[in-house]
Amino acid sequence: MCGICCTVSLTVSCGDRSDCQDSNLRRRGPNSSHQLIKSDSACGYKCSFSGHVLHLRGKLTPxxxxxxxxxxxxxxxxxxxxIDVLPTDNDTQVIFCHLSSCNDERDILSLFSCVRGPWAFIFYQASSHTLWFGRDFFGRRSLLWKFSQDLEKALCLTSVTESFSESDLTRWQxxxxxxxxxxxxxxxxxxxxxxxxxxxxxxTSEDPLTKKLILNEGQSQILKDLPTFITVVKSEDKTLTSPTTPLNRQIPEALAESCCTAPCNIVxxxxxxxxxxxxxxxxxxxLINILxxxxxxxxxxxxxxxxxLVSEGERKANVAILFSGGIDSMILAALADRHxxxxxSIDLLNVAFMMKAPKKHKAPTKKNSKYKKQGGSFSPVPTDNLDxxxxxxxxxxxxxxxxxxxLDELKAISxxxxxxxxEVDVTLEELQEMRHQRICQLVQPLNTVLDDSIGCAVWFASRGVGTLTSNGELKPYTSASKVVLTGIGADEQLAGYSRHRVCFKTLGHEGLIDELGMELGRIxxxxxxxxxxxIGDHGKEARFPFLDEDVVSFLNSLPVWEKADLTLPRGxxxxxxxxxxAVELGLTASSVLPKRAMQFGSRIAKMENGSExxxxxxSRLQTGHMN
Incomplete structure (x- = not known):
């Protein structure tokens, strides 16, 4: 994982200062930082490149x-x-060797059509004076852009920005x-x-939903909203090949009635x-085999x-998991244990935001109490809402x-x-301090209440600073893992959100299929x-097993009712x-836990303004970044 940046100036006389010197980029890549400038006075442009490397594979490659x-x-x-990458190889060097041997556009497109895994890249091709850049099919790596009519900084591409002025809020996308x-x-x-x-x-499919998934309206709107001096032309004949199979749109003529008789809240x-x-x-x-x-x-x-070694015979954790005990993180933990x-050790990062103490209840009265006989007299004992x-x-x-x-389930199977x-515990004071100092810059240009809640929860969880119970004693602990597994993608593909039930109830299987297609298209x-x-702000890399191309292709190939049957109860x-x-893997209670969104399960949504x-x-993201 790296922090990458490129500034394009349409004049070679501008200074060397660029947006590529940011400390946020260096936090993403703490192992190596270098800059490089390429200019051509005859053509009248200059490109400033900056790379900040988190070393994870092969030999450290600046x-x-x-x-x-x-x-x-x-x-x-x-x-x-x-693409073949040996265990001792560095994949950056391997991809660059392939790119350097490409003769034309089709070779470059063919190369990136083959790559499986998350990526964002910037490639300057000297012979043709061209700059190539982009993100993978699912957008698993960040890349932002900003355009300016100031020719000294006509275009900036970066993994993450340093700061935002009021004008920048609408310019970065x-x-x-x-x-x-x-x-x-x-x-x-x-x-x-x-x-x-x-x-x-x-x-390869002509299915209209598949086309909508690839060219979704939200991302297309970004291209429509670019400044007037920017023109984007879509190639019709030279394209990239989608890395996943089309979504199965099969609709059942009839499904057998559910045999489950459990009430909606007990499974x-x-x-x-x-x-x-x-x-x-x-x-x-x-699914177990592919995942x-x-x-x-x-x-x-x-x-x-x-x-x-952290103790005799035990090595430090190299893998951490964003862990709620829900089915997604439990599955990832059980599968990580195999390999x-x-x-x-494996770090299970569990974040909690401080709750307010429950209010003390008034002494019960005759109208709202039941009485228990104690020693010949009656003492009031409330029947509910106990302190x-x-x-x-x-x-x-x-x-x-x-x-x-x-955790108890995992200990039982392994x-x-x-x-x-x-246990990552966050107080209101620390939340507000770190949002102001760091998180608001990272979440932007996204700016909703949900982005704030999820962004803050994931930032604190992935930092991994908390406590650990060892031999019955609570000790401070900081996760040193450079890799953080997250279960994102499971709900989007398997109808995990409550809105999917609403959609199914109103529009049936066809509506649910459309909704699931839209989920992947906008993820x-x-x-x-x-x-x-x-996550990258901590010098760590997010990895998304549920969005592996083979996993998505397998799930796309199944009819929707084999993945999710919303005629069955929640949970x-x-x-x-x-x-x-999960049951096949030996998991028990976690296999029937209903979905609980991170912002509610961690209680961050209740911490400041529960009515939003x-x-x-x-508003905290709009103003929190300002000094």
Whole structure:
């Protein structure tokens, strides 16, 4: 994972200062920082490149890279398939070698069509005076852009920005994950204007929903809202090939009535067994195999210091998981346990925001009390809303409670593994301080209440600073893992959100399929860029097993009712295939936990203004960044 930046100036006489010197970029890549300038006085342009590297694979390779032909490459990505990368290789160097040998546009497009894994890149091709850049199909790595009519900074591309003035708030945008962009620097230098070519993702399917998924309206609007001096031309004949199979739009003629008789709020393991048909068991086992391989690639592609022992025979944790005890994080933990060397511990990062102490209840009266006979007299004992016991903690939020229960399940299925359950406790004062100092810059240009809640929760969780119970003693602990696994993508593909039930109830299977297609189509602009910036701020890399191309292709191939059966109760029907997989893996209570959004499970949504709507613009993000 890296922080990359490039500033394009349409004059060679401007100073060396650029937006590429940011401390935010250096935080993303703490192991190496370098800058490079390429200019051409005849064409009238100058490019300033900056690369900040988090070393994870092969030999440490400083960026930006430059070859003998003057080509320059910045890479923020991981190759998990499609291109051969040996365990001892550095994938940045491998991709650059391939790019340097490309003869034309089709070669470059063919190369990125093959790469499997998250990426954002910037490539300067010296022979043609062109700048190529873009994000992967799902937008799993952040890349922002800003255009200016000030020719000294006509274009800036960066993983993350340093600061925002009021004018910057509307100028910075995420580069749409619609394909790869090419900028002809020669033409730009001559005309002093900018025309970019977009080479879009193209599916082999002619299904209209698949086209909508690839070219979704939200990202397309960004291109429409660009300044008037910027022109984007979409290539029709030269395109990228979508890395996933089309979404299965099959609709059942009729489904068998549910055999589950559980009330909507009580689901047990017995209810799962009732819906466990042979076909569903087969699909669950296939999902386990494919998701396990995706997890393996993500927990083994990193350096391991065999000499670094935290105790006799036990090595430090190299892998951490954003962990609520819910089914997504439990599945990832169980699968990571298959592949992480047993002598290594695994960090389970569990975040909680301080709750207010419950109000003390008034002494009951005759009208609202029942009485218990004690020693010949009656003492009032309330029948509900009892004061909390002495063991109550302001950090015993729902995700902390389910997290502890999940830890017990993991210990049961893998008792020899050391599971570090890291309790990350956040007070209101620390939340406000760190939002002002760091988080508001990282979340931007996203700006809703939901972005604030999720961005803050993920930032504190992935920082991994908390406490750990060891031998019955609570000790300070800071996770040193450079890799953080997150379960994002499971709800979007498997109908995990409450809105999916509403959609199914009103529009049936066809409406649900459309909704799921839209979820994947907009995940780059709603979630992934933000989460990459937030987690990367700690010098750590976010990895998303549920968005592995093979996992998505497998889930896309299944009819929707095999993945989620929303005729079944909450806690069972949504993410049904994942619940069946959990049972196959030996998990118990967590397999029937209903979905609880992170902002509610961690209680951050209740901390400041509980009356806000998730889609509202967040005033704390609008003003929190200002000094």
């Amino acid at each position: 960026q930006p890279l430059q070859d003998n032909n003057g080509n320059v490459f910045l890479w923020n990505g991981e190759v998990f398939g499609g 995420e580069v749409p994950a619609l394909g790869i962009f090419r900028l002809d620097l020669y033409s730009c230098g001559i005309s002093k204007s900018m025309t970019m070519t977009l080479y879009p993702w193209k599916s 047990t393991l017995e209810d799962i067994k009732v819906v466990f048909t042979d076909a569903r068991r087969k699909n669950a086992q296939l 396990s391989e995706a997890t393996r690639r993500r927990v083994l592609c990193l350096p391991r210091d065999k000499d670094h 992480v060397p047993l002598e290594e 909390p016991p002495n063991s109550w903690s302001p950090f015993d939020v729902p995700d902390r409670i389910t997290g502890r229960a999940g 008792p020899t593994r050391t599971w570090n359950f890291v 780059s602009s709603r979630n992934l860029g933000r989460d990459d910036r937030v 069972l029907g949504e993410k049904l295939i994942l619940r069946l997989a 709507k998730a889609s509202d613009k967040c």
